[in-house]
Amino acid sequence: MAKYQLSYFNIKGIAEPIRMLFAVAGVEYEDIRIQPEQWPSEKASGKYPFGSMPILVYGDIKIAQSFAITRYLANEFGLNGKTNLEKANVDMIADALKDIGEKIGKLFQEQDETKKAEKLAEIKRTDVPTYFGALEGILKDNKGGDGYFVGDDLTWADLLFFSQSEYYPMMLNEDVLISYPKMKALRDRINEHPRIKEWLEKRPKTEY
């Protein structure tokens, strides 16, 4: 009986929404974490289609690219909306979360402390209101915003949001969601989801 194998570094990063999908779906998998010193030989082995992680292997199936993996599993587990339109809304939200996530991540890598503070102020002034304002609006438009981003059920867009929100206090120096009450409530709601709660308790504790 084939078992899902997910390979990534020993961090949360872009694999964490995938790990959360497995948790919510209650599906077993091998959570392979490659150490930095192992990576060069792993990469050279030819196992990774684009020389990068994460990858998902399941019998004859091999998928690279984090969103391709996440979407595949979400489709398999019924966590990707019900119609093509719902799936498109999930995709759109996920792509937007990825965009703002990358902007935040990039500024976090700035070494010069003065520049970093400037960029941080700038992002809080422009990108955060643009993206989070839009996301809050989309959430509210979905039956008042007390459920999930799309449709009536949890989708991988909600898990991606939750996973990214774990970084906001560290990278933005504050819990930026205080200004976006529906998103904050969604984050808190997912935090209390029994299978997420269980995963948060048992997962390896890593800084990132």
Add this chain to the structure above:
Amino acid sequence: MVKYTLTYFEGRGRAEVSRLIFAAAGVKYEDVRIGFDKWPALKTSGRCPFGTLPLLEVDGKAIGQSFAVARFLANETGLAGKTNYEKAQVDMIAYAFKDLGDEMVKFAFESDEAKKAELTKKFLTEIAPKTLSAVEKLLEANNGGKGFFVGKEVTWADLAFLASTDDLVQFKDAKLLAAHPKLEALRQRVSALPKIKKWLETRPETPF
């Protein structure tokens, strides 16, 4: 009869893959192209979910984010792959070309001449060859690479590739596809499909 409106700038850019999907599927749509001077008004109009283009409007619903749009259209028209796994393989390949596009944007808008030359060189000698090799391997793994990227029929992975080659062939000296005969053959095969051929012959000629 569903009414589709696709809005983008006066170019191929991030909308062309969707235009190719419409063409391949033989589905009519309004191909709205706006000048840069009209963009500020549209951006603040609230019509674009995240204030970006391309924008797809269908039956009163708005979808943003280029790949959310493309994947929706592909799902609606049967150009997305047949199983969840085929769809994942399509995603993986499409993302590879999206990443190439993102890399091109980096040097296209770089104002520092020296930096621009450096980024362009890195793209042409490292990044593009690496990606093209990886996708050619995936093509070869599908029936020896004599058909399409995924399954037995054309999917939007082939169309994302075609859209990408519009930009790659502009680097005439680098001859990027010459080193990958199976990819070049695929490009010709997809370009020769009657509905695609017609679009390529009749679409507006634009610099980007």
